[in-house]
Amino acid sequence: MRREDEECDEEVQVRRNKQNIAAAMVAAMVSQPTKEQSQWGGSIVGRSYKPRNRVMSYANLMNNYFNPNSVYTEEDFRRCFRMRRHVFERLLRDVQQVNPYFRQKLNRAGRPGFSPHQKVTIALRMMTYDSSADSMDETHGMSESTCLNTLQQFCDTIVQVHKDEYLREPNQEDLNRLIRKAENRGFPGMIGSLDCMHWDWKNCPTGW
Template sequence: MASSSNYNFEEALDEELSNALSNAFQQALDNSLDSFGDRQQAAKPRKKRVHIERNREEGHIQLWNDYFAENPTFPPNLFRRRFRMNKPLFMRVVDRLSTIPFFQQKRDATGRNGLSTLQKCTAAIRMLAYGLAADAVDEYLRIGATTSMKCMEHFVDGIIYCFGDEYLRQPTAEDLQRLLVIGEIRGFPGMMGSIDCMHWEWKNCPTSWKGQYTRASGKPTIVLEAVASQDLWIWHAFLDRQVL
């Protein structure tokens, strides 16, 4: 009888101890999760997006009056300097890109016109031509930084899509003969095109490579070289050999 009583007592004690440990563990786990949730909520407070009324219609009107009206504010030489191309070429690019849905002007739910094709293309050209930050064109064109980045990305993809088959290809025998004739007429016999290059700053260049990619600017850069004809037909382009 005594042995049976001792056994029952030990069994009950083990059960009570097990329940106590289980409750303590569950309580500690709940406190830990609550504390983690509080830290997460404190570390990442919700940010309310601030709406800025940019009056995008005014941006289009200003751009149109400055460069595209019948009597624009700025003459053709300033257009070429600021857009890095003449107006007929730019309008040809705009006309071709206007077939892409992103560059088409749309209306919102209230019937208000969105950004025009000219605004989107000009934002991309300014960023590419001058190396501007995404929000640098906001005050003039009334385009936010996020939208400006989308304009540039779609602009690059659109140029490849619309003009790649025509300009970004290997020359044929007829192309080479035509270029040689043009070069000879211009006083450069045997010339097929002109070579030019530009430097892109390599922001995330590995430290061990900075020495061989740093030039006069004091910052590591990657060189893009291209051979193009007088009508902007690019038949050869390459980056630094080390990168490839």
Template structure:
């Protein structure tokens, strides 16, 4: 009762999405795509193909009267928009033509598929080769001995710590101020582990280097500017870094 059926014209939603971003001559450029999807188009298509092959939930179906359902592009786009921007489940309904409950289900299935497909290779503890590569890259960015940038998107730290702690070695280690062993000295103090750039929601840990709130003086202002610039650069350009290299 009180449930209103809406004819969303799903096929038009898919056609619009395809024309705008995935056709041979899309409306929006690769730059627009990377800014709005937080990754390259080629990477998106590889992930979309992988999760569709792994879970037929994302495969487009046709019902008994010949009406086509949601495409994998629509479901994956809705899931990624929620992950990337922390939006509500119905935020892309008017464009992608996908209901709130289906978006949430797509998000759950997408995350599960990503863990199952890529977990063994990418969701693991860093090894010596990984650490060496990260240190080399981040030194070029102006932060020697930095391992990367931590960003929980729009989730609070407590959710990362309690919700993902059992699955993520990274958050489990960081919660206990543990990290890959890296030795360096700053202002006469010797440190024995690498660090991550983080924003203000994170607690005080030796593994987190946060920006300076309301910095005073040229040095502090420069550090705050550099920390925030590099952190944003890492977040925007190194998401799915290993996947994008292949």
């Protein structure tokens, strides 16, 4: 009688374990996004909408850096963007010509999307300052998923446009130009990293 009870208890436990495993598998499937259901749904009519006010963010960006008589000067622009304004405008023009993602259009909710200036600015800020996507949401009103997508689109487009000119090994003409530039600055024969072994330094540590 006791052995029969033990066998019944064991069967019950096995059945419960199977049920728990099945329930865990179902929960995992529900929590994981599928191909039809992405992790971030984007702007869809009827979905809860966060009033990030991208129009105001765009107006502030243009007034601060790009409009005539902007708040910040050319030197401020170079310090904040780590490049001159004309370089930014060249990048902006290049990515718009190659990738339709950087042309402003209506989103799936029928609202105007982010401007090309906003997208390029956010991509550059994330790379220049190692900023997280969440911080861009707070300062520029762009959601995390859109920030990450914008950064990916920007990097892929820049590689596509400029790989033949800037992302290649230097040829002899490039090397000669770099050597001349280094010599004019007092570093003859230098390519790449600076070799200081032959330079006298009165404060050199004794251990060296």
